[in-house]
Amino acid sequence: MTLAIEYQVKVIIEAVKASISPAEAYNISIILPWFSEFLGRTNKDFVSADLLDLTAFCQERAKTRSERSMNRLIWSLRTAIQMLVNAELRTDNPALLLPFFAKTTTPPNYSIKRAEVDALIAWQRCRLQQTQGPRYPFELRGLVLVCLLAAGITVAELVGLDVADYSSNGVTAGRNGSRERLVRLDDLASAAASEWFEYRASIPAADESLFPASLPPWTRLGVKAVSHVVARIIEAGGPCYSHLTAGTLYRSMYAAIVEDGHGWNLAIGAGGRKTVPSVVRPAPSIEKLAVMVERFHPLGSCIPQARVDD
Known part of the structure; x- marks a missing residue:
């Protein structure tokens, strides 16, 4: 980095920190070295850089960055060069002509085949039967989590379940909320949940969470922990299940009801929703x-x- 570029970086960072925020100045301080390294290939700096240089830089960075990240980068470039304009080191801001990247949204997958989810549950059940010793409770908990997801309980609702939410009739999900409902379980899921409920009584957890951590102080499992447990089961199942996630297991309940010809109205009622989800048909x-x-x-x-x- 030349002395000229170092001076320009200092001007930009101090101006952003004073006029916008230290956090924005920190974000720009990360991007400017990338841009200066790119400009160094053509012996240019921030003052002499034009629209073609900015476009080429963005095209290079876009190869390894998402649309959202690129839009953040373009915004930072606009802010940085505008600071040079305000300091009268430049007369124009070509970064204002950079177009933002169109955000591509991936619609939720409600076309998952229920047979694939049932096969994963059956595989985890066989794995549990072959497990002995201290690993057994871990595999049992994993089986119950997968079954409850496939029954239409979200990950966020799973981490909020208490011991009182389980009964012989099923599991009460979303208690005290607008989506509170009784989720009934099939025979396999009911047997696994009953076995887990009996084991849960032996865990000296500080609260009444249905799924506490496996180690002291036995706090309630978080969303990341539940997602990790499910992802581990899917990964162990092999490549044939690699397209499954905790979200697709949950959405398979909707797909199963619709596949049976009962329609979306019944599906959203079973899932505690009030509107039909956005589905690409x-x-x-x-x-x-x-x-x-x-x-x-x-x-x-x-x-x-x-x-x-x-």
Whole structure:
């Protein structure tokens, strides 16, 4: 880094710290060395850099960064160069012409096959039967967590379960909230939960959590801990389950109800939701659209059949 660039970095950091915040100054202090190293290849600095230099730099960084991270980087570049403009070291801010990256959102996967989830549960059950000694409670807890997720209880609801939430009728999820509901379990899940409930009585936990930690002080398991346990089971199951996550196990309950032909209204009721989740469905064919127009449009019955067939 040349003396000129070091001076420009100092001006930018101090200006950002004084006019915006120390946190923003810290973020920009991370990005500026990357940009200065890039500009050093063409013997330029922050004052002489133009739009082409900024674009090339962003294209290079975009190879290893997400859209959200790139948008943050572009915002920091705009702020940094604007500080030079305010200090009258530049007359323009070409970073303002950099377009933000379009955020691509991955819709939740509600098309997971219930048979795959059932196969994972059966595999963990066989693994539990082959386990002996101190590892048995760990594998039992993992089986119960997977079963409860597949029954439609979210990870956030799992960590909030207390001993009082378990009964012979099932598990009360989301207690004292808008999504409170009784989740009934199948025979395998009910047997595993009953066995875990008996073992839980031997854990001297400080609270009434249904899933305390396995080591002192036996505090309530957190979201990350539950997700880690489930991810470990999925990884041990092999590549055939690698596409599963704690979220897909939970959403498989919705998929199973819809697959059975009961519709989304029943599915969202079983999951304690109030609205149908955002699901990407394939576009209907032209033939189906024609039938929909004929059936539901106010003037549909007046449309000649020949035009509908077209």
